[in-house]
Amino acid sequence: MAELKEVDPELVLSLKEKLVAPETDITERYRVLFSLRNVKGDVAREALVESLNNPSALFRHDVCFCLGQRQEPEAIAILAAILKDSNEHPMVRHEAGEALGAIGTPECLPPLMQYADDPVLEVAETCQLALQKMQYLEEHPDANNEESPYYSVDPTPALPASTPVSELKDILLNEEQRMFDRYSALFALRNKGGKEAVNVLTEVFKARSALIKHEVAYVLGQMMDKHGTENLLKVLRDPKEHAMVRHEAAESLGAFANTATEEVLKEFTQDADPIVAHSCVVALDVLEHEKKGIPYFAGVTNEQVMVQ
Ligand SMILES: [Fe+2]
Ligand SMILES: [Fe+2]
Structure with a gap:
């Protein structure tokens, strides 16, 4: 599980407001996103999920990335819904698939299997990769503990x-x-x-x-x-x-x-x-x-x- 930090709940709420407010400009929204990514608790995750309504595909893909890095099973349903949505931008669907692979619990398997042959190549390859990783980790349970030098x-x-x-x-x-x-x-x-x-x-x-x-x-x-x-x-x-x-x-x-x-x-x-x-x-x-x-x-x- 990724290391999440305890942060003053008032501050988390004010960050949530900024994250979802339409008037927040893109640079500030990103700073808030990457701040909330590391914050422990339901409010931080729910803020991220709510911000998936943002019109920018770039931003939505980074929200999916952050949800994957947090590795919380509570995010699986929303990530699976994004992966399934063929009207969503392929880059966002890709990142949702990658995030499911990062969470990697058995509940992530059905959506990944369903889209492993998606007509969009990068989506299909992402799902295949995530499935191959999960299979590898099942066969090598200790491999998950090897830390990337880049955290x-x-x-x-x-x-x-x-x-x-x-x-x-x-x-x-x-x-x-x-x-x-x-x-x-x-x-x-x-x-x-x-x-x-x-x-x-x-x-x-x-x-x-x-x-x-x-x-x-x-x-x-x-x-x-x-x-x-x-x-x-x-x-x-x-x-x-x-x-x-x-x-x-x-x-x-x-x-x-x-x-x-x-x-x-x-x-x-x-x-x-x-x-x-x-x-x-x-x-x-x-x-x-x-x-x-x-x-x-x-x-x-x-x-x-x-x-x-
Ligand atoms: Fe990216
Ligand atoms: Fe990616």
Whole structure:
């Protein structure tokens, strides 16, 4: 279970109000979301669930992400309903599936099985991946205790970081391999770190699956290695790339931007796709906080961040 913090109930209620109020602007709404993600209790979770009425698909997908990271079975029904809703944006359905995989109790199985062959590839692949992970954990009950060095609940465990890069590369880039194995190689490369690992990871951007590309864009942000910058910029600049991948690239760039990349993020706040444009707005806000030494994602429960 993710570590959630006790916070003054009055503060939680005021955050809830801000989270659901239509007039709250996107950067503040995101700060509140990532604050509430780490807050213990029903009120925080209910606030997240209520905020799923928001018109922004980008925001709704991040709410699903947060519900998954909280790992509370109480969120299963709403996540399953989102996964089932074929009118919902594929990126939101994907994140709902991933969240069900992160919660991973037996009740998550039926919806994941039902959509493992969904006509939307990234939704189907997400469900397959979650099912493969759950099966793996059933066969290896101790694997769940292995903490990610990045404190994230990863969609799969990592292969040992001692596995040779060439072996990890073969698994990662092989489109015939199960997504579970490709992801396990992906996280091993992330945990290994360094230029060689980054170079192998960025080769994934030539792959067909938006799912694996979005995960690479995400881990490049976790790694904060400048060797990934050029590839992330290329992804963000490509209007033909899936919004889910461009979104992760923008947010990762926000995590370790320099003056040049900051300019690109500013430019793409005007992108035609609101998912990309809003991702850049949020990324710039993350960057502002990191510059001031306020860790945006690492448990933003201090008032300094919340009330800005
Ligand atoms: Fe995702
Ligand atoms: Fe995302």
